[in-house]
Amino acid sequence: xxxxxxxxxxxxxxxxxxxxxxxxxxxxxxxxxxxxxxxxxxxxxxxxxxxxxxxxxxxxxxxxxxxxxxxxxxxxxxxxxxxxxxxxxxxxxxxxxxxxxxxxxxxxxxxxxxxxxxxxxxxxxxxxxxxxxxxxxxxxxxxxxxxxxxxxxxxxxxxxxxxxxxxxxxxxxxxxxxxxxxxxxxxxxxxxxxxxxxxxxxxxxxxxxxxxxxxxxxxxxxxxxxxxxxxxxxxxxxxxxxxxxxxxxxxxxxxxxxxxxxxxxxxxxxxxxxxxxxxxxxxxxxxxxxxxxxxxxxxxxxxxxxxxxxxxxxxxxxxxxxxxxxxxxxxxxxxxxxxxxxxxxxxxxxxxxxxxxxxxxxxxxxxxxxxxxxxxxxxxxxxxxxxxxxxxxxxxxxxxxxxxxxxxxxxxxxxxxxxxxxxxxxxxxxxxxxxxx
Ligand SMILES: *Cc1c(COP(=O)(O)O)cnc(C)c1O
Numbered sequence: 001x002x003x004x005x006x007x008x009x010x011x012x013x014x015x016x017x018x019x020x021x022x023x024x025x026x027x028x029x030x031x032x033x034x035x036x037x038x039x040x041x042x043x044x045x046x047x048x049x050x051x052x053x054x055x056x057x058x059x060x061x062x063x064x065x066x067x068x069x070x071x072x073x074x075x076x077x078x079x080x081x082x083x084x085x086x087x088x089x090x091x092x093x094x095x096x097x098x099x100x101x102x103x104x105x106x107x108x109x110x111x112x113x114x115x116x117x118x119x120x121x122x123x124x125x126x127x128x129x130x131x132x133x134x135x136x137x138x139x140x141x142x143x144x145x146x147x148x149x150x151x152x153x154x155x156x157x158x159x160x161x162x163x164x165x166x167x168x169x170x171x172x173x174x175x176x177x178x179x180x181x182x183x184x185x186x187x188x189x190x191x192x193x194x195x196x197x198x199x200x201x202x203x204x205x206x207x208x209x210x211x212x213x214x215x216x217x218x219x220x221x222x223x224x225x226x227x228x229x230x231x232x233x234x235x236x237x238x239x240x241x242x243x244x245x246x247x248x249x250x251x252x253x254x255x256x257x258x259x260x261x262x263x264x265x266x267x268x269x270x271x272x273x274x275x276x277x278x279x280x281x282x283x284x285x286x287x288x289x290x291x292x293x294x295x296x297x298x299x300x301x302x303x304x305x306x307x308x309x310x311x312x313x314x315x316x317x318x319x320x321x322x323x324x325x326x327x328x329x330x331x332x333x334x335x336x337x338x339x340x341x342x343x344x345x346x347x348x349x350x351x352x353x354x355x356x357x358x359x360x361x362x363x364x365x366x367x368x369x370x371x372x373x374x375x376x377x378x379x380x381x382x383x384x385x386x387x388x389x390x391x392x393x394x395x396x397x398x399x400x401x402x403x404x405x406x407x408x409x410x411x412x413x414x415x416x417x418x419x420x421x422x423x424x425x426x427x428x429x430x431x432x433x434x435x436x437x
Contacts, residue, residue: 014159014385021369024376029056032397034381043405045382045391050207050239052270054318055394061269064314068307077105077303084309091316092278095248098257102284104277104296105304109238109264110144112275113200115298116234116260117148119283120198123232126286126294132197136171136188136231142209143200143236152200154209171196175214176221185222189229198232198259199225203250204354207239211359211388213352219254226259232283238264238275243319243395246329246355259283269315274308328356328395331402335391338406342413349387358406360389360413367416374415378408389413 008017025037029048032055033041047053054061068084075082089103104119106112117135124132135152137143143152150160151168160167171192176182189196203219206212226233235258240250244266247253251261260283264275287296318324335358342360343351350361365371368384375382382391391405 021373024381031055031057032394032401040376040379042376042379042381043393043401043408045380045393045405045409047266047392047394048270049265050244050392051265051268053242053244053266053324053395054269054315054322055396056270058269058314058318060318061271061311061314064310064317065271065307068310073307074302074305076301078299082304082306082309084306084313085304088309088312088316089276091313092263092276095316096261096278097252099281100257100261100278101281102279104279104298105300106264106275106277107300107302107305108144108273109262109275110146110149111300112238112262112264112277113144113149113152113236114146115277116198116200116236116262117152118298119260119277119279119296120232120234122296123283123286124197126289129194131195132231134168134170134192134195135198135200136173136185136192136196137200138206139172139174140206140209140212141172141200141202142207143202144238157209175201175218176225177214177218182221182225185225186228189225189231193229193231196229196231198234200234200236201258202236203240203254203256204245205240205250205357208385210386211357211361211390213354216254216256219251219256223254223256223258232259234258234260234262236262238262242266242315243325243328244355244357244392246325246332248319248325267315268308268311269318271311272305272308274305274312322396324395331356331393331395331397334399334402335406338403339410341410345410345414345416347416348413356393356395358391360409361387362389363387365389371412371416374412375408378412380405380408380412382409 012023026034027037028035032044034044035041092103093101104115106115121133137152139154140157141152141154143149147167151170153160155172171188173185173188174181176185199222201222204213223233235251237249241263251258260277260279262277268274287294332353332355335353339351339358339360342348347363348360349363352359365384365387371384
């Protein structure tokens with residue numbers, strides 16, 4: 001039976017609604033803080049799922065969106081164009097390396113991933129290899145929640161494990177972090193290259209699949225393997241793009257150019273939903289022909305929404321005007337020292353930081369609801385998941401708030417009461433997001 005105060009009219013994300021505590025009621029967000037309906041303020045350690053890169057309500061972004069709202073909040077993109085979209089596309093193309101010059105607008109990260117899949121399969125069809133309809137992605141990958149994107153997630157550890165044949169079967173292997181794993185990846189590609197359209201990778205940081213890091217050499221190795229086997233490389237930088245890892249894009253630190261890159265999350269500074277899928281000329285040109293049937297048939301209703309484009313343009317202004325990427329890069333050592341004390345706490349497996357990402361990996365998060373409540377009580381909003389307590393704050397979070405955030409996290413983590421089985425040694429089960437135990 002549902003109680004009267006649980007009408008459940010809102011079906012909530014990633015949530016067992018029967019057992020989860022009520023969500024926090026947030027009434028406003030300004031700069032680096034959220035305000036609850038009962039008047040408390042919380043430091044936002046999540047930047048609303050990595051997206052609010054300049055803090056909430058940045059006046060430059062607010063002004064740009066307000067002006068656009070008064071002029072033209074939306075117009076369809078089929079057969080029509082507008083200055084905010086043209087300008088944004090040109091700026092993104094100029095920021096991205098080499099000939100990543102062809103910007104397709106999507107309305108969310110998952111949709112950008114779907115579009116990238118369609119581009120890759122369509123590319124090979126138009127190049128006379130129509131059997132190339134599958135993808136290779138990596139262990140611990142996360143690429144989104146729509147059905148195509150779900151198929152790219154790690155099938156053993158994803159939140160999507162129980163959909164059976166409703167989800168396409170793809171190829172998966174461990175990231176080629178060393179010679180042995182490179183050989184495995186190489187063999188898989190050799191055996192199935194005639195069926196594989198592209199390799200999908202989250203460069204440097206795998207996000208929702210476990211907050212795991214790998215190095216630039218691994219990403220370069222993937223590029224090399226793709227070249228060797230003549231498959232496309234697709235970089236999913238929906239989470240890592242726009243400074244998060246300490247360079248504007250993670251691929252910049254790897255000196256690698258993918259054939260297609262997906263960007264989202266921080267694209268609009270956390271204001272409106274939009275993502276893009278940017279292709280190199282080789283991919284774009286496969287669709288360029290005298291035949292109408294060769295066109296890329298895709299076009300979301302709210303594609304290139306002018307409000308979202310205005311927000312994204314304003315956000316790019318801020319990246320130009322303010323040392324945002326440097327701030328992200330410098331946050332790494334601050335997080336490192338701020339969270340260092342967590343390393344010695346019982347139940348903590350690892351503490352790792354990269355750019356403006358800090359991760360405390362634990363043996364088990366059986367107390368996730370309780371832990372989240374303790375963070376809220378201590379004035380911090382974060383949302384532990386899987387086996388990680390992680391922070392992805394706004395890139396310009398001031399030092400004072402950052403150290404307050406870190407010390408609160410260490411304090412709360414040190415007060416956890418661990419079940420005896422977990423406190424004893426390091427052999428506890430490691431729960432990855434949604435995995436069945
Ligand atoms: C968040 C995310 C997605 C999905 O983006 P949505 O906007 O939530 O659909 C895809 N890939 C990665 C790496 C992400 O972090």
